[in-house]
Amino acid sequence: MAVTLTAIIILCASRVQSIGVNWGTTASHPLPPSKVVELLKLNKITKLKLFDSNPQVLEALAGSAIDVTVGIPNSMLQSLNSSIKSAESWVHDNLTRYLSGHTRIEYIAIGDEPFLQRYGSQFYPFVVGAAMNIEAALISAKLSNKVKIVIPCSFDAFRSESGQPSEGHFRPDINKTMIEVLNFLTKTQSPFFANISPFLSYYQNKNISLDFALFKETAHAHNDTHGSYKNSFELSYDTLITALTSVGFPKMDIVISQIGWPTDGAPNATVSNAKIFTKNLLDYLHNGQGSPLRPRVMPLEIYIYTLLDEDQRNITMGSFERHWGLFTFDGQVKYQVDFDFGQSTKTLVNAQNVEYFASRWCVVNNNINMSNATARAMEACTNADCTALSPGSSCFNLSWPGNVSYAFNSYYQQHDQSAESCDFGGLGMITTVDPSVGNCRFNVELKASHSVLLCGSKFDFLLISWLVSTVWLLLDRF
Numbered sequence: 199m200a201v202t203l204t205a206i207i208i209l210c211a212s213r214v215q216s217i218g219v220n221w222g223t224t225a226s227h228p229l230p231p232s233k234v235v236e237l238l239k240l241n242k243i244t245k246l247k248l249f250d251s252n253p254q255v256l257e258a259l260a261g262s263a264i265d266v267t268v269g270i271p272n273s274m275l276q277s278l279n280s281s282i283k284s285a286e287s288w289v290h291d292n293l294t295r296y297l298s299g300h301t302r303i304e305y306i307a308i309g310d311e312p313f314l315q316r317y318g319s320q321f322y323p324f325v326v327g328a329a330m331n332i333e334a335a336l337i338s339a340k341l342s343n344k345v346k347i348v349i350p351c352s353f354d355a356f357r358s359e360s361g362q363p364s365e366g367h368f369r370p371d372i373n374k375t376m377i378e379v380l381n382f383l384t385k386t387q388s389p390f391f392a393n394i395s396p397f398l399s400y401y402q403n404k405n406i407s408l409d410f411a412l413f414k415e416t417a418h419a420h421n422d423t424h425g426s427y428k429n430s431f432e433l434s435y436d437t438l439i440t441a442l443t444s445v446g447f448p449k450m451d452i453v454i455s456q457i458g459w460p461t462d463g464a465p466n467a468t469v470s471n472a473k474i475f476t477k478n479l480l481d482y483l484h485n486g487q488g489s490p491l492r493p494r495v496m497p498l499e500i501y502i503y504t505l506l507d508e509d510q511r512n513i514t515m516g517s518f519e520r521h522w523g524l525f526t527f528d529g530q531v532k533y534q535v536d537f538d539f540g541q542s543t544k545t546l547v548n549a550q551n552v553e554y555f556a557s558r559w560c561v562v563n564n565n566i567n568m569s570n571a572t573a574r575a576m577e578a579c580t581n582a583d584c585t586a587l588s589p590g591s592s593c594f595n596l597s598w599p600g601n602v603s604y605a606f607n608s609y610y611q612q613h614d615q616s617a618e619s620c621d622f623g624g625l626g627m628i629t630t631v632d633p634s635v636g637n638c639r640f641n642v643e644l645k646a647s648h649s650v651l652l653c654g655s656k657f658d659f660l661l662i663s664w665l666v667s668t669v670w671l672l673l674d675r676f
């Protein structure tokens with residue numbers, strides 16, 4: 199029944215079936231999971247991709263109608279590859295109890311972009327073995343018909359040196375593994391999860407213009423033997439299709455597992471460009487024309503990258519890494535886009551009743567000798583989030599010592615506004631006057647949920663899950 203239904207849906211599909219979001223929690227003061235789930239519901243977002251299987255997050259999702267992809271961190275792949283026992287424990291500890299607690303887990307993602315080129319061979323050799331062991335564990339837990347395994351493929355796993363999609367191929371170092379991945383996915387009837395990043399293509403490749411990355415009508419088309427490409431998304435998508443075809447999987451179903459545009463931390467990473475990108479992406483997906491190599495066949499699903507800004511993300515790639523959110527770190531709308539494809543002029547809604555620390559900031563006291571101020575600010579920035587000060591970013595225009603104040607404040611907020619964290623050898627000063635100027639926001643952090651694990655509610659949940667699963671077992675038996 200379910201299979202027939204899915205088949206019918208796929209046959210009729212000319213449009214993307216649903217739009218989801220990625221939700222990462224690499225933040226010093228993450229918005230509490232219950233608030234995030236409320237935010238998703240308010241905005242009628244029904245698909246969610248996670249990067250781990252955080253118990254508080256999965257508990258908060260229990261009973262919601264949200265379909266969830268849970269992630270297995272790269273660091274666990276090696277042990278999951280080498281032992282079926284560890285795969286069984288993972289399934290038992292991170293899956294079974296939440297499924298019986300009515301969290302709708304749809305996919306398990308093996309690793310977080312394990313094929314990223316900068317990881318070298320640290321993770322990808324373990325991917326297929328880990329996937330097979332998890333699959334075996336799902337089968338023995340009788341969950342393999344409920345939950346599918348996917349393997350997120352990074353934007354740099356496939357390419358075309360000439361820039362022509364018809365010359366697309368997988369990166370030679372992972373080519374063999376990709377074929378094993380595709381065989382595995384075909385056998386388990388799972389879609390191919392691929393990340394596409396017009397922003398990074400533009401950022402790293404002189405051949406992609408900003409207009410081409412932003413789907414602008416005025417962009418210069420890139421022509422190939424079989425067609426004309428009007429935007430970077432389509433170009434990457436067909437490069438992927440060619441790569442899949444060249445290793446024997448031309449018909450693979452595709453889910454775009456990460457796509458977005460950052461709003462700070464690099465020139466052209468702005469709110470206005472992000473709004474244009476997201477709007478044009480949604481229009482492109484809605485019009486259903488498809489790409490030259492897959493006319494009228496759209497990706498099954500897409501997941502916007504990402505839901506919220508995260509101030510602790512690794513910035514090796516660039517300061518923009520902390521600013522991909524559709525919403526700010528505190529769940530406020532950055533720009534309006536129509537997720538409903540114009541069906542009900544739906545607008546995005548802010549997180550409600552967000553709790554902040556007091557309206558207090560830490561700034562530099564410029565009445566005293568400031569010869570050490572720059573060095574102190576640099577030191578603060580090794581922990582604090584100073585990405586908004588980088589060239590082209592929202593606070594880049596702050597002149598000295600405004601940028602010192604920015605660094606001091608970020609450090610102070612990350613340390614829960616403790617008085618000691620605004621000392622800086624006597625250079626710091628607490629103020630109740632908001633130092634924000636123009637687009638440059640001096641944040642006040644969220645009342646933390648990160649360190650305060652609500653043990654009571656966690657144990658209640660476990661108890662309830664245990665009761666529910668026991669009842670299920672009994673029902674199964676009789």
Ligand SMILES: *[C@@H]1O[C@H](CO)[C@@H](O)[C@H](O)[C@H]1NC(C)=O
Nearest residue numbers: 278279280281323324327328
């Ligand atoms: C993965 O596990 C298998 C089975 O234990 C082992 O033979 C193989 O060498 C492992 N792969 C890697 C890359 O270590």
Ligand SMILES: *[C@@H]1O[C@H](CO)[C@@H](O)[C@H](O)[C@H]1NC(C)=O
Nearest residue numbers: 250251252253287288291292
């Ligand atoms: C998931 O399961 C493994 C193995 O039982 C465990 O080590 C891990 O901490 C669990 N939780 C998460 C969030 O991965």
Ligand SMILES: *[C@@H]1O[C@H](CO)[C@@H](O)[C@H](O)[C@H]1NC(C)=O
Nearest residue numbers: 358359360361362403404405
């Ligand atoms: C850039 O575009 C030119 C002309 O279209 C092409 O010859 C060249 O190979 C491209 N380079 C890359 C890196 O895509």
Ligand SMILES: *[C@@H]1O[C@H](CO)[C@@H](O)[C@H](O)[C@H]1NC(C)=O
Nearest residue numbers: 367368369370373374444445
């Ligand atoms: C990838 O593997 C396939 C099948 O073995 C082969 O035909 C193809 O040339 C390889 N591609 C690359 C880029 O190594």
Ligand SMILES: *[C@@H]1O[C@H](CO)[C@@H](O)[C@H](O)[C@H]1NC(C)=O
Nearest residue numbers: 418419420421422425426427
């Ligand atoms: C690409 O093709 C389109 C239509 O097929 C044509 O209008 C355009 O001039 C071509 N562009 C280049 C650079 O060849």
Ligand SMILES: *[C@@H]1O[C@H](CO)[C@@H](O)[C@H](O)[C@H]1NC(C)=O
Nearest residue numbers: 316317510511512513514515
């Ligand atoms: C960030 O990523 C790089 C490259 O993957 C790694 O070398 C570095 O240790 C990471 N930094 C942190 C703070 O995790």
Ligand SMILES: *[C@@H]1O[C@H](CO)[C@@H](O)[C@H](O)[C@H]1NC(C)=O
Nearest residue numbers: 565566567568569570571623
């Ligand atoms: C500030 O302190 C430095 C030494 O830390 C000293 O060299 C400088 O003269 C002082 N400036 C003023 C205006 O007192």
Ligand SMILES: *[C@@H]1O[C@H](CO)[C@@H](O)[C@H](O)[C@H]1NC(C)=O
Nearest residue numbers: 566567568569570571623624
């Ligand atoms: C600057 O820092 C040095 C080393 O910590 C310290 O000895 C000096 O007194 C500081 N100067 C001022 C003006 O605070």
Ligand SMILES: *[C@@H]1O[C@H](CO)[C@@H](O)[C@H](O)[C@H]1NC(C)=O
Nearest residue numbers: 590591592593594595636637
């Ligand atoms: C910074 O200042 C320059 C010159 O005043 C202005 O053109 C630019 O838009 C400003 N940038 C930001 C991010 O505010």
Ligand SMILES: *[C@@H]1O[C@H](CO)[C@@H](O)[C@H](O)[C@H]1NC(C)=O
Nearest residue numbers: 572575576587598601602605
């Ligand atoms: C602040 O601006 C000054 C002068 O432009 C610069 O030397 C310093 O590195 C900046 N500090 C930070 C933390 O960005």
Ligand SMILES: CC(=O)N[C@H]1CO[C@H](CO)[C@@H](O)[C@@H]1O
Nearest residue numbers: 408464465466467468471590
């Ligand atoms: C449209 C737009 O914002 N373009 C800018 C992209 O970044 C470069 C480098 O800072 C600017 O020169 C462009 O004006």
